[in-house]
Amino acid sequence: MHQSIKVFITGGTFDKEYNELNGSLFFKETHLHEMLKLGRSRLDLSIETLMMKDSLDFDAADRQLIANACNDISEERILITHGTDTMTVTASYLSQKCTNKTIVLTGAMVPYKFGSSDGLFNLGSALAFVQILKPGIYIAMNGKIFEANKVRKNTDKGEFESIP
Amino acid sequence: MHQSIKVFITGGTFDKEYNELNGSLFFKETHLHEMLKLGRSRLDLSIETLMMKDSLDFDAADRQLIANACNDISEERILITHGTDTMTVTASYLSQKCTNKTIVLTGAMVPYKFGSSDGLFNLGSALAFVQILKPGIYIAMNGKIFEANKVRKNTDKGEFESIP
Amino acid sequence: MHQSIKVFITGGTFDKEYNELNGSLFFKETHLHEMLKLGRSRLDLSIETLMMKDSLDFDAADRQLIANACNDISEERILITHGTDTMTVTASYLSQKCTNKTIVLTGAMVPYKFGSSDGLFNLGSALAFVQILKPGIYIAMNGKIFEANKVRKNTDKGEFESIP
Amino acid sequence: MHQSIKVFITGGTFDKEYNELNGSLFFKETHLHEMLKLGRSRLDLSIETLMMKDSLDFDAADRQLIANACNDISEERILITHGTDTMTVTASYLSQKCTNKTIVLTGAMVPYKFGSSDGLFNLGSALAFVQILKPGIYIAMNGKIFEANKVRKNTDKGEFESIP
Numbered sequence: 069m070h071q072s073i074k075v076f077i078t079g080g081t082f083d084k085e086y087n088e089l090n091g092s093l094f095f096k097e098t099h100l101h102e103m104l105k106l107g108r109s110r111l112d113l114s115i116e117t118l119m120m121k122d123s124l125d126f127d128a129a130d131r132q133l134i135a136n137a138c139n140d141i142s143e144e145r146i147l148i149t150h151g152t153d154t155m156t157v158t159a160s161y162l163s164q165k166c167t168n169k170t171i172v173l174t175g176a177m178v179p180y181k182f183g184s185s186d187g188l189f190n191l192g193s194a195l196a197f198v199q200i201l202k203p204g205i206y207i208a209m210n211g212k213i214f215e216a217n218k219v220r221k222n223t224d225k226g227e228f229e230s231i232p
Numbered sequence: 233m234h235q236s237i238k239v240f241i242t243g244g245t246f247d248k249e250y251n252e253l254n255g256s257l258f259f260k261e262t263h264l265h266e267m268l269k270l271g272r273s274r275l276d277l278s279i280e281t282l283m284m285k286d287s288l289d290f291d292a293a294d295r296q297l298i299a300n301a302c303n304d305i306s307e308e309r310i311l312i313t314h315g316t317d318t319m320t321v322t323a324s325y326l327s328q329k330c331t332n333k334t335i336v337l338t339g340a341m342v343p344y345k346f347g348s349s350d351g352l353f354n355l356g357s358a359l360a361f362v363q364i365l366k367p368g369i370y371i372a373m374n375g376k377i378f379e380a381n382k383v384r385k386n387t388d389k390g391e392f393e394s395i396p
Numbered sequence: 397m398h399q400s401i402k403v404f405i406t407g408g409t410f411d412k413e414y415n416e417l418n419g420s421l422f423f424k425e426t427h428l429h430e431m432l433k434l435g436r437s438r439l440d441l442s443i444e445t446l447m448m449k450d451s452l453d454f455d456a457a458d459r460q461l462i463a464n465a466c467n468d469i470s471e472e473r474i475l476i477t478h479g480t481d482t483m484t485v486t487a488s489y490l491s492q493k494c495t496n497k498t499i500v501l502t503g504a505m506v507p508y509k510f511g512s513s514d515g516l517f518n519l520g521s522a523l524a525f526v527q528i529l530k531p532g533i534y535i536a537m538n539g540k541i542f543e544a545n546k547v548r549k550n551t552d553k554g555e556f557e558s559i560p
Numbered sequence: 561m562h563q564s565i566k567v568f569i570t571g572g573t574f575d576k577e578y579n580e581l582n583g584s585l586f587f588k589e590t591h592l593h594e595m596l597k598l599g600r601s602r603l604d605l606s607i608e609t610l611m612m613k614d615s616l617d618f619d620a621a622d623r624q625l626i627a628n629a630c631n632d633i634s635e636e637r638i639l640i641t642h643g644t645d646t647m648t649v650t651a652s653y654l655s656q657k658c659t660n661k662t663i664v665l666t667g668a669m670v671p672y673k674f675g676s677s678d679g680l681f682n683l684g685s686a687l688a689f690v691q692i693l694k695p696g697i698y699i700a701m702n703g704k705i706f707e708a709n710k711v712r713k714n715t716d717k718g719e720f721e722s723i724p
Binding site for chain 4: 341388
């Protein structure tokens with residue numbers, strides 16, 4: 069059950085940091101390695117940063133790049149860290165472009181570095197789901213698993229929910 | 233896929249706290265609710281504290297109590313938080329006493345309150361596994377899932393590993 | 397040496413929080429009480445929030461309000477939490493308006509809630525200085541104490557330094 | 561006002577860590593450098609570890625070593641990190657052996673690494689006091705400053721208080 073898993077980093081709140089010189093939020097490097105160390109993960113992961121962007125800034129080319137990256141590798145189980153704002157859009161896109169692979173998207177409502185982040189919980193959850201779900205495109209948030217095209221982000225509540 | 237899940241608390245490093253008056257480690261109350269809030273969990277969980285003990289202090293009666301608790305409820309998916317030192321012993325015991333339920337044990341190497349804890353990662357992982365795995369007794373640690381009787385704690389490395 | 401100390405909250409990075417619904421930084425309530433509890437402070441403090449603003453947004457009326465607040469109370473030792481961007485401006489202003497009181501301004505480069513904050517260190521430092529310095533207007537940052545009109549914020553380095 | 565300050569590390573709760581392999585508390589290395597970095601301290605400090613011990617284990621030789629260390633250096637302002645249990649004993653001892661220097665002892669009720677620590681607050685406080693107070697032996701805890709021989713640790717409340 070312990071296959072090799074590919075992890076693609078795309079940015080999102082997960083990896084935002086606070087720039088103390090000007091008070092803005094920005095991307096530096098991914099915190100994924102630090103988080104996996106904290107979680108004492110012993111999974112066989114291959115990690116690659118595709119981009120470091122706010123998902124509101126994603127365009128068609130970004131999504132195509134992600135889909136190509138998923139299709140171009142031999143791994144059949146893929147975790148993608150992604151901003152929550154357009155996570156469902158990317159999931160839908162991947163559901164058209166990537167078949168026969170188990171792809172789980174996850175992210176965070178609060179940056180990992182800010183203490184009150186859900187990032188470590190989501191990461192643990194997503195890495196578990198990606199190991200055992202059958203091929204498909206999924207979103208792992210709020211402890212739950214959602215299938216692509218059957219989920220929306222409720223922006224008032226700040227949580228993901230199923231749609232009929 | 234979003235069934236009701238029972239969570240049994242039994243203590244373990246997970247829930248240990250630091251007594252600042254005498255410098256010892258002790259149990260007060262579980263941090264599970266706080267951790268679920270941090271993780272923005274929206275799972276339908278029913279949480280119950282069975283005991284608050286170091287798993288090195290578990291005896292046959294404790295394990296019987298846990299097995300009975302698992303058998304006495306209607307939920308078919310159960311998460312148990314447990315000290316890591318004898319987690320495999322309890323898993324083996326439950327594999328004899330509890331059938332037809334999906335039971336996942338998890339814990340932490342470092343108390344949740346101590347900053348460097350793997351607890352939140354393990355909790356996310358265990359809650360994901362318990363939703364999807366078929367009936368059986370499992371241990372979720374280090375991002376991995378192990379079947380009862382096929383796992384040991386490597387006390388030198390502080391991690392869980394498969395045994396042949 | 398344990399006199400009553402007045403603490404005026406004015407906002408600043410110190411008290412900023414992350415709004416997980418829209419990803420912006422904002423003010424809710426001061427974290428000063430939480431910080432004093434963490435520090436096990438047993439000082440006799442009287443805490444009052446004057447405003448909750450980014451110090452870049454302070455105008456003459458804000459500074460006059462702060463000066464009046466300092467002059468209108470009986471306490472002779474006053475701590476002011478303040479954004480770092482215009483902390484030296486307010487200190488200069490107070491040095492003209494408030495005499496015969498020991499007033500220490502402090503703040504933080506990173507919000508208290510963001511884990512990597514200097515806030516608790518600065519608070520401990522500022523509360524110590526305000527107890528023992530003779531009347532005057534001071535800034536407590538980077539572990540140091542500066543007199544008003546003899547300090548600037550080096551915005552490249554993100555630290556305060558003496559000016560000749 | 562920004563003189564060179566000597567910092568002597570002697571151990572204490574401040575620097576205790578959690579051994580995740582056996583669940584005990586132990587000393588590895590001091591966290592003082594990490595704490596000063598977090599506090600963005602720009603003080604001119606010279607840091608030296610004298611010992612790494614629980615202050616309950618201090619004997620006469622340990623205290624003599626500390627006193628000698630204080631007397632043997634040219635710096636006139638000294639901060640000592642120390643376990644809280646016998647901090648007042650060491651302060652009394654130093655008040656007999658070390659004159660003409662400003663020596664401030666501080667510590668923590670909870671280890672720095674445990675999240676809920678008062679350590680960073682106490683460190684900021686102690687470093688401020690040591691810069692300004694006239695020669696003497698002091699204890700900086702709970703935001704307050706106490707003179708040696710006029711302070712006790714209230715072990716029921718876990719705080720320091722003046723004695724008549």
